[in-house]
Amino acid sequence: MWDRRTLKPPARFNDYVTVTALMMPVVQSEMYGEVKLSVSEAMKDPKWKSAMLDEYESLIMQTWVLVNKPKDARPLTCRWVFCLKEDGRYKARLVVRGFEQTYGQNYFDVFSPVARHTSVRLILSIAASENMKVMNFDVKTAFLHGDLEEQIFMFQPEGFSDKSNKVCLLKKSLYGLKQAPRNWNGRFTKFLKSLHFEPADDDPCVYYDNGCNTMIVLHVDDGLMVGRNPTAMIQILKKLNKEFKITFNSGKDESLTYIGMQIKSGPDGISINQSRYAERILQRYKFTNLNPANTPMERGMCADADKFVNNKPLDESYPYREYVKETLHYGIHFNGNRELVAYCDSDFDGDEVTGKSTTGVIVLRGGPLVWITKKQPLVANSTAEAEYRAAVAALDEISWIRRLAHELQHLDLDKPTPLSIDNRSAIHMLENTHEGKVTKGKKHIEISRKFIQQHIGTTVNWKSIRSEDQLADFLTKPLSRKLFENLIFKIIKEEC
Numbered sequence: 001m002w003d004r005r006t007l008k009p010p011a012r013f014n015d016y017v018t019v020t021a022l023m024m025p026v027v028q029s030e031m032y033g034e035v036k037l038s039v040s041e042a043m044k045d046p047k048w049k050s051a052m053l054d055e056y057e058s059l060i061m062q063t064w065v066l067v068n069k070p071k072d073a074r075p076l077t078c079r080w081v082f083c084l085k086e087d088g089r090y091k092a093r094l095v096v097r098g099f100e101q102t103y104g105q106n107y108f109d110v111f112s113p114v115a116r117h118t119s120v121r122l123i124l125s126i127a128a129s130e131n132m133k134v135m136n137f138d139v140k141t142a143f144l145h146g147d148l149e150e151q152i153f154m155f156q157p158e159g160f161s162d163k164s165n166k167v168c169l170l171k172k173s174l175y176g177l178k179q180a181p182r183n184w185n186g187r188f189t190k191f192l193k194s195l196h197f198e199p200a201d202d203d204p205c206v207y208y209d210n211g212c213n214t215m216i217v218l219h220v221d222d223g224l225m226v227g228r229n230p231t232a233m234i235q236i237l238k239k240l241n242k243e244f245k246i247t248f249n250s251g252k253d254e255s256l257t258y259i260g261m262q263i264k265s266g267p268d269g270i271s272i273n274q275s276r277y278a279e280r281i282l283q284r285y286k287f288t289n290l291n292p293a294n295t296p297m298e299r300g301m302c303a304d305a306d307k308f309v310n311n312k313p314l315d316e317s318y319p320y321r322e323y324v325k326e327t328l329h330y331g332i333h334f335n336g337n338r339e340l341v342a343y344c345d346s347d348f349d350g351d352e353v354t355g356k357s358t359t360g361v362i363v364l365r366g367g368p369l370v371w372i373t374k375k376q377p378l379v380a381n382s383t384a385e386a387e388y389r390a391a392v393a394a395l396d397e398i399s400w401i402r403r404l405a406h407e408l409q410h411l412d413l414d415k416p417t418p419l420s421i422d423n424r425s426a427i428h429m430l431e432n433t434h435e436g437k438v439t440k441g442k443k444h445i446e447i448s449r450k451f452i453q454q455h456i457g458t459t460v461n462w463k464s465i466r467s468e469d470q471l472a473d474f475l476t477k478p479l480s481r482k483l484f485e486n487l488i489f490k491i492i493k494e495e496c
Helices: 019-029 039-044 044-058 119-132 180-194 230-244 275-284 320-326 382-407 422-429 444-454 479-487
Strands: 031-037 064-068 078-084 091-097 133-141 166-170 204-208 214-219 222-227 246-247 256-258 263-265 269-273 331-334 341-348 360-364 368-375 417-421 458-463
Touching: 031 382, 039 044, 039 078, 044 078, 044 091, 064 222, 119 222, 119 263, 119 269, 119 331, 119 368, 119 382, 133 230, 133 263, 180 214, 180 230, 214 230, 222 230, 230 246, 230 269, 246 360, 246 422, 275 320, 341 382, 360 382, 368 382, 382 417, 382 422, 382 458, 417 422, 422 458
Parallel strands: 341 417, 417 458
Antiparallel strands: 031 078, 064 166, 078 091, 133 222, 133 246, 204 214, 214 222, 256 263, 263 269, 269 331, 341 360, 360 368
16 A cells, blocks of 8 residues: 555656645744654654653553454554644644444444534623623543443554554544544533533533523534633533543633634623634735735626636635735624624525525624525526525524524513515515415425414514615625625624
8 A cells, every 4th residue: 555645746747836835835834733744753853752652641541451453353543643733832643544444333323513603603692791701611632531332443553562463442532533523522411411501402512501600612622601600610610620621711811712713801792803813824825915905805796606706717816815814803793782683685696607696694683693695596586586585594594593592591582583674575475475375386485485484473573674774785795895894894893
């Protein structure tokens, strides 16, 4: 079998420069990320060797035991992954080659839930409206805490083999195993239940205690906690640390980082942005010297299915990248408003190539929770039908948010959510849905009609607004600078 680390490109490509080669100086200048090293090379460097030793010693005591290899066993192989952390730490991780596993033999179910970003924003919105404290935590070697039910054998790690015929019988999950994320999530949920937390029905990675005084969101191994009592929150974090070994930020300086977002609490609410992440991406692809742009897309630009814009390749159309550079410090601000409101709009026949319309949806609760820009799957016959489908997409998001917010005891289901639409014909179609007259003969929207029938007047109320007040307008098509900025500054905030 070829060693992929020694593969070279064919001679006919000697005159070409690959994307990897172009990016290599940037990666080296950043000085963090995955480092391509062989085990023999790493063993010659004291820092990498020490990192490997730390990882090996943390695993050997509780993760596996050495046993004689059974005759019918097919042990999995493993490899070392080396990484430089942003703080300068040298990290070595032992990873199992999970692609060698066989379904029904050494793994079965593998699905593991992950918290939706909408859930994270909803929790922060609740924290802002209830003046709750925000903290975060990170679980060290999270997957290694998962309980393993299957019998799995693994060859001894390269560089640490005792040269015998013995193999590792795994007692705990390892990174790379197909069932590792599921096992970790099950273990974490089981422990939180012992602390009297329950997972939410509509997002099993959102946990709340009795009375919803403390809520936790888990995104793989990163956790966000909000609560009314900081002392009780610290006690929970200490219990988590005793069980799993975590690092946490109690938010003493009112700022913290969670899954790439900078979160800052203040007397006027909670602000979040992704300035560091956006800046890192611009540096990686050498776009730091671009001139600033006021809008992400110019009016009249048209994209087709082959990723071309106005007959030019997408990578030569810079406005959206320039706009990212211009808006690095823009972010979301939750001002504490408890009212749930929504807007939906569509750009009829927005795609000149396919004739399909574009749906735009935004849902707010003191700040944006959900925003959607999506091409509709079928061609609409009229502007009213395009707006009708946009309303269905909005209703789907509103229904989910309302169920989760109600379970967290922060929304009254008896009060419908106002959904603002700027097309009277679409509102007429929606209001007469229960009669089935307007949609009669249109089987392609019959299912949507039945869906709306269940929610009209209970989940949402339609609200007619002027086009200039439609906050979802900028999600459907390019706008002029004046109109674009007039809309977005009602939703986001500068210098978050």
